[in-house]
Amino acid sequence: MAFLTFLQRVMNWFVPEHLSGDLHTRKRVQMFIISHVFGPIIATPIPVFLWFADPQPWPQVTILAASIYGFWPFLALVKLFPRAYTPLAMASVLNLTFCILWGTYNYGGTSSPFLVWLVLVPLLAFMYLGSTWTARIFVFGQIILGIAGLYGIYLYGNFPNHIPVENMVVAGVLSALGSNIYVFMMAAYYSSVVDSQSELIKEIDRHQATLKALTRAKDEAERANRAKSEFLAKMSHELRTPLNAVLGYSELMLEDAELEGRSEQIADLQKISAAGKHLLAMVNDILDISKIEAGKMVLHVENVDLDQLIDDVEATARPLVAKNSNSFAVERGHNLGTMRADITKLRQAIFNLLSNAAKFTHNGQITLSVKRDGDWMEIAVRDTGIGISPEQQKALFTNFSQANSKIAAVYGGTGLGLSLSQNLCRLMGGRIELESELGKGSRFIIRLPAQSEHDPAEPLASPLRLRPRQSTEVSIHAEDRPDTAEATLAEASPQPADPDQRARLLVVDDDRNFLELAERLFVREGYTPICTDAPQSALQIARTAKPTAIFLDILMPGFDGWDVLAALKADPITADIPVFMISILSERSKALAAGADGIVMKPFDGSKVKAALAGLKATRGRARAKAANG
Template sequence: MTALTDLDSKMKGFDLGALDYITKPFQDREVLARIKTHLQLSKLTKHLEKEVAEQVISLKQAKEAAEKANIAKSQFLANMSHELRTPLNAILGITEGLQDEVFGEINEKQVKACQIVESSAYHLLSLINDILDVAKIESGQINLDYSIVSVDQLCQASLTFIKQQAQKKGIQILIKLPINLPNLRVDERRICQALINLLTNAVKFTPEGGTITLEVTFPLVKQELPSSKTYLRFGIIDTGVGIAPEDIDRLFQPFVQVDSDLNRQYEGTGLGLTLVKRLVELHGGVVTISSQLGVGSCFTIDLPYEEIEVPLPDVAKKLSPSEQLMPSIQSDKLTSPLVLLAEDNEANIISISAYLHAKEYRLVVAKNGEEAIALAKSQRPNLILMDIQMPRLDGLEAIRQIRLDPSLEKVPIVALTALAMSGDRERCLEAGADEYLSKPVKLKELSLAIQKLLT
């Protein structure tokens, strides 16, 4: 409050920290009105500051809660994966052993019964894998393993998985591939997984005597796709039941099925199409659908294509998994190697032991990590099969301690475990394992892995 009325004096007052400026002589009513206004503004400012501070704290707490929930979800999925895979490993191991007559001769009816059990167990395993894959993608834990693959081989490999199902329903399979198709740089397993999911759905929803076509289009010209890239399209066309327009938008939502009534005709979890969409989008691609009730559906996968300079002969020739694993072993080297099996699940011990005995391996069994270390030092096995989740001492620590013994430093160790989340393989290998096999594992594959490591 001052008698100075020039602009410089007013500005100096504000610069020094004043909120207002009243010149003398002043009016009482004006001063009171200004005081009231500034008190109200001060009160509102403090209230707003308090609300902002509370919001910041609330957002911080929400972020921390979300992070904890995500960690808890990942841990839950890892635990559930282990708990579900462990009994499945026993079921599949014993049925495989029965079919190979490891436990004695069986008749034709018993063989068919074993095949039904095995088929059902693999169906359960596929559901578990779908759930885990969707969870991994949502949490950013999935990494693509890019390689250069032939489009023709990709299509043929995918069709192999559904040909038998299609034949049972009398469904005709057609494949339309243009000549001179380029190679793609993709995660072969994941794109094959997406194609198999779409083809399996096509078989499921196509009546007997129908037709399914796998068609490849290249190059693809599509206005809604980025013009700077070239795309290749996989199209799966069926003469199935079709989908109503109002249901199409719900198709790619997880755990949602269009035919979701209690009396629905088709089994499944509703995760297949969700997984297809996420895997394709990870590759920078797009999934689309067109359908008409009673006529059929067409699902398309559009993947970006980039020029590949690697010569075809160097990348096209690949060994099959069995060729990669099958070593040239002289029989006298594997007369009776000693295998140490560290496993606490009795059913798994029975199935693996019976199979390995039938393959003429000698076997010693440890039921926890401490026993595994003691038997490794006393028995000097040729190879160790190490479960990871065991009582008293887990398999990772057991592997580390075994590797500290100079005489056991080079003994092959296979981590045979139901742990199948992101990073589990790396942790096993860092601990000192030579190989990682996730349960349930086919006993033939286990046998091949053992042969490879013992050469």
């Protein structure tokens, strides 16, 4: 074993560095080295016998011995001239052929026992050079020329008779034994090479089988992930539908209880409303996570006035922070200006961080700081709460993950907020970073590029100032319309004194429970609702009633909201009536592209209706003023 290890080191030392990278070439060079080390040793008995058997050995035996031992200098030449391996290997084969033919010519001619060595020429040549066409022609040519020369001498000349043929028995035995030993040695080494290559091939096959199994597992995991995302989206839709009724009716009952002074019911109704909003927030988070994982989350990038955004966030967050007797401070950098971002998703990420800070901080300080750092915006939420250990920080931004089970039991939560916020920031080209020390508080930093790479096809000319709101949204489309639409919108202010003079709103939805809730909400807000669960009749009703605005559900069987919207916009009588799409899913871009003026997210309430109409009236008022000044 030690000898084989030493031999392997010797071979590796002789192998040229530029040839060691190719496995097959390295094996050929190693065979070249082995044959040149042991070949002269195996053939030594032949010139020794001839020296003593030949009465006059000079110079034929000396030349034969020089040719045999001339293989050793090739080892040094390969080491000295590594780039010349191929010509050196060809020269070695020529030397072998000369050695065999020289011994054959001087000792026995065509009956020489040394002719058996000629079988080694193609074997060694192909081992050294590979089976290229150059090697084939080279080997075949020299063998044909050598045999032809011997046969020519046999026909037209005489072979020297240094030793009678009958006295060459010992030479024949030595020649046969030496050639067989040589072939055995090379065959054994070649067999080990083949075995190693077979093992390598088997290993490659095993890796390929493993790769195929991993590929199948990956495909199955992707299919399962898609199925999970579809399931979550469907379940979110199914959950939001009853939540719409829970939140809507609880709001109506709460207002009635407050007006009638039924204080014993107010607390219960507030708990119902709060629980419904909490469940809705979880449903929204799960749906957003599933959309991100499915690659279907769409950014709505616009100009965001950072001062206005911070005002909105502060107004909404201050009561939330005060629940646990915390103080709230806002630090603003100079010249915040505007940035390009999805305002809804940015606000959502900030609210999630503030909500976490308020949850885990009692009788402490929470600070929201905003500053511009070159081309980046930094929005940080710092608290003096319980803090997070380094071990807990590692999995903090993964889905359904919280610091530990005890914290989850004490403080509640699903563990989706931070993961969702991190994913939203990454979609906008940024990230959330964390600095925290256990027992001393935490600092979460949102870093976003001031100019997003995900600009919409038609960016808004100016930022929209949106009032503080919950996770559901009302999206307004700042699009110019004819003056007739502006006149219609001027009637949008409710006139509760006379029902006939109230602004009429057309609501189209296939869910009768939703229509009943919407009717009560609109009446309470001072509008005259016209409700229908037959989308096919929406166009005719709109032509006849000429409503101030139309609220149109997207998901309806058969003739869905997109079909109704297309029919409304194609009719010259109804084309200028503002249309708001009602949806559980956020499909703002598609709605705006189809000609809608905005999208109102379910669950539905009167404040969203007023916000939608007020926002649309304001944007069209600016458009009208701009047209008049232009």
